[in-house]
Amino acid sequence: MRRLSVLGSTGSIGKQTLEVVRNAPADFTVEALTCGSDTDTLFEQIIEFRPKVCSVMDEKKAKELSDRLKSSDINIDVLMGTEGNITCATLDSCDTVVGAIVGFAGLVPVYNAVLSGKDIALANKETLVAGGDIIMPLIREKGVMMLPIDSEHSAIWQCLKGEARSDLDRILITASGGPFRGKTRDELEKVSVADALHHPTWNMGGKITIDSATMMNKGLEIIEAHHLYGIECDRIDVVVHPQSVIHSMIRLKDGSVLAQMGKPSMILPIEVALYYPKRGPSIVKEFDPFDAAVSNLTFEPCDTEVFRLVKLAYEAGKRGGLFPTVMNAANESAVRAYLAGKIGFLGIEKTVFDTVEKMDPSISGMELTIDSICQTDKDARIYADELIEGIIRE
Ligand code: NAD
Ligand code: MG
Numbered sequence: 001m002r003r004l005s006v007l008g009s010t011g012s013i014g015k016q017t018l019e020v021v022r023n024a025p026a027d028f029t030v031e032a033l034t035c036g037s038d039t040d041t042l043f044e045q046i047i048e049f050r051p052k053v054c055s056v057m058d059e060k061k062a063k064e065l066s067d068r069l070k071s072s073d074i075n076i077d078v079l080m081g082t083e084g085n086i087t088c089a090t091l092d093s094c095d096t097v098v099g100a101i102v103g104f105a106g107l108v109p110v111y112n113a114v115l116s117g118k119d120i121a122l123a124n125k126e127t128l129v130a131g132g133d134i135i136m137p138l139i140r141e142k143g144v145m146m147l148p149i150d151s152e153h154s155a156i157w158q159c160l161k162g163e164a165r166s167d168l169d170r171i172l173i174t175a176s177g178g179p180f181r182g183k184t185r186d187e188l189e190k191v192s193v194a195d196a197l198h199h200p201t202w203n204m205g206g207k208i209t210i211d212s213a214t215m216m217n218k219g220l221e222i223i224e225a226h227h228l229y230g231i232e233c234d235r236i237d238v239v240v241h242p243q244s245v246i247h248s249m250i251r252l253k254d255g256s257v258l259a260q261m262g263k264p265s266m267i268l269p270i271e272v273a274l275y276y277p278k279r280g281p282s283i284v285k286e287f288d289p290f291d292a293a294v295s296n297l298t299f300e301p302c303d304t305e306v307f308r309l310v311k312l313a314y315e316a317g318k319r320g321g322l323f324p325t326v327m328n329a330a331n332e333s334a335v336r337a338y339l340a341g342k343i344g345f346l347g348i349e350k351t352v353f354d355t356v357e358k359m360d361p362s363i364s365g366m367e368l369t370i371d372s373i374c375q376t377d378k379d380a381r382i383y384a385d386e387l388i389e390g391i392i393r394e
């Protein structure tokens with residue numbers, strides 16, 4: 001039985017994690033739930049799963065939830081802010097923390113969870129992009145498990161089972177190509193937020209959906225795979241596979257290629273993580289190889305001249321240090337501005353490139369610690385936000 005603390009329980013991954021729990025309540029207990037500000041969903045989840053404690057990032061919303069729970073005679077502590085997330089991530093009664101917060105905000109709670117000896121089931125890729133160099137050694141030092149939830153990384157993990165790491169030659173990470181696959185730069189100038197939010201195969205939270213449209217999601221995933229599997233970024237290839245049926249492949253030294261397949265659904269990788277090393281019950285629909293949606297699988301290269309953030313991510317992953325933190329922070333600021341209608345689609349890329357270029361001299365040679373990562377994240381956001389203001393004025 002796993003005793004879970006679900007960080008970011010009201011989001012896409014958080015809700016699907018609770019669906020896995022709902023399907024097999026004897027296999028789990030829910031010790032803690034946290035969210036940013038969606039306290040209506042959190043309230044419903046508290047009624048259903050009865051955690052010992054919960055936390056809300058937004059202070060005002062946390063107070064409102066606390067009053068609402070009291071008037072419903074439900075006695076549970078409502079914490080708030082980053083401290084609240086950390087308390088939920090390090091609770092004595094929990095053994096596994098599900099990292100389902102979106103963005104850099106997930107790093108500090110997950111870091112503290114590892115410090116206090118919890119296994120981590122991780123969807124929140126930004127945590128590894130910014131903090132992989134300190135989190136992975138800590139995982140080994142503490143003897144805890146890093147259980148990947150991101151579907152590509154779950155696929156790679158499943159393919160690697162039983163293989164000697166020294167036999168791994170390359171990782172072939174698949175990408176749907178997003179809603180703008182095949183578009184030119186000119187066409188990308190004009191895409192709307194609604195177009196970008198319309199993902200062809202996956203239904204996900206807003207930020208990752210935009211990252212899929214710019215292909216930054218794949219860039220972040222290259223760095224995530226580098227940290228999870230200890231492989232250099234230039235041994236990871238992106239393969240655009242629009243049907244999203246093969247979730248990734250590995251090539252071994254003898255030339256064998258192993259792939260993991262399934263219809264696009266995050267339920268399965270969540271189950272694979274939470275039941276590891278066993279297998280959970282089947283919730284997803286049976287795989288039918290003759291189904292029209294999966295019977296015609298195609299593969300093409302990623303056009304990094306159009307989707308330039310992928311190239312930048314390779315560079316950031318290779319350089320390491322605080323470079324990926326800056327890239328990630330600038331991307332978060334830019335995606336937020338894009339979703340708010342403040343900048344155009346290609347303004348995201350411009351903001352990220354310019355922030356990385358500007359901050360490069362100040363971060364090279366800086367020591368990598370949790371504090372320097374957090375400070376650099378803050379600095380990069382300030383700079384990116386200034387750039388965005390400049391783009392708006394233009
Ligand atoms: P989402 O936007 O649907 O949900 C995010 C969750 O985090 C919500 O519960 C929100 O309230 C919470 N949150 C936001 N800021 C917070 C803060 N400061 N403190 C506490 N909670 C906060 O996002 P999602 O699509 O579920 O993605 C979550 C993470 O999983 C992302 O890092 C994403 O890249 C990764 N991921 C998602 C999918 C998917 O299918 N959705 C697939 C693979 C990986
Ligand atoms: Mg993924």
